[in-house]
Amino acid sequence: MPEDDTSAEADLAPADADWTATVVATETDWDTVVDLRMAVFVDEQGVPEHLELDEHDAEPLESDVDHLLVRDAAGDAVAVARLRAVDAHEYGALAEGTERVAKIERIAVAGDRRGEGWGARVMSAVENRARARGLTEAMLHAQTQTAGFYEGLGYAVDEAVGTFDEDGIEHVRMRRQL
Template sequence: MVYAKKVETDKEYQDAIFIRRKVFVEEQDVPLHMELDEYDQEAIHFVAYDGEIPFGAGRIRTVGPSLGKVERVCILPEYRGKNYGNLMMQCMEEYALSKEFHKLKLNAQSHAISFYEKRNYTITSPEFLEASIPHRAMEKVLI
């Protein structure tokens, strides 16, 4: 069974961190000290599983009144192209709605902009570099 969930145990947290290391640090060459940051302690983390095998991760932070920031969304390469990014985002957005967030923002890697646009996020910035990777800021009104 494939599913995504809010992290509730240390094992689930470690699984999410494992996925982030695989995708961002090993695949995309993001320095470890930039990937694992001071916000990990305050963020709400999410993980996706295929049975007991973790394959996706993400987190949400509160950054203002009724405003959340989606960060570190990633899927292992062998699970991409199977709609699991949508599964991950659906889980995170449902959590955000349950916590009465009115808006979510994120910094999308430029190659992923169309993915987020299909989920009704709109671009709010010119392109910028984050960890030497081109990004654009985006946001979505939830309610």
């Protein structure tokens, strides 16, 4: 895991929160992340299983990719996200001189927990982790039907990219300053 201001075990949720958000550091937590991602992306949305787990998931406990797991007060897994620091030249940057941007991916909330604010919580946690890693800009590929949710969190559609197909689902690139 990369050096930064926040250890993997640190809770990325606000201090007064009744939920936790941590970077996955155990095989058990990784299995929980995979189960939730498979339920959302493969079972619900029909993404082929071989596309859901990719090269950025190959060494989940040993790489510079952060997999976040959000749990409610009862300890139940409710949301996940993946964070990578990527070359700004590959994806563009909002501010001149930015070399790396946070690419937030694989954002998923358990189907029976949607509408309870978990999407905003996992985004807050992953953005906190990105800041701890020294990243000042974030980008993500949002399914078009979720773009309004991300706009409410301060993201803007990258109009230069337009809509595109990713794993058989229409997406837009969105970005914001952190």
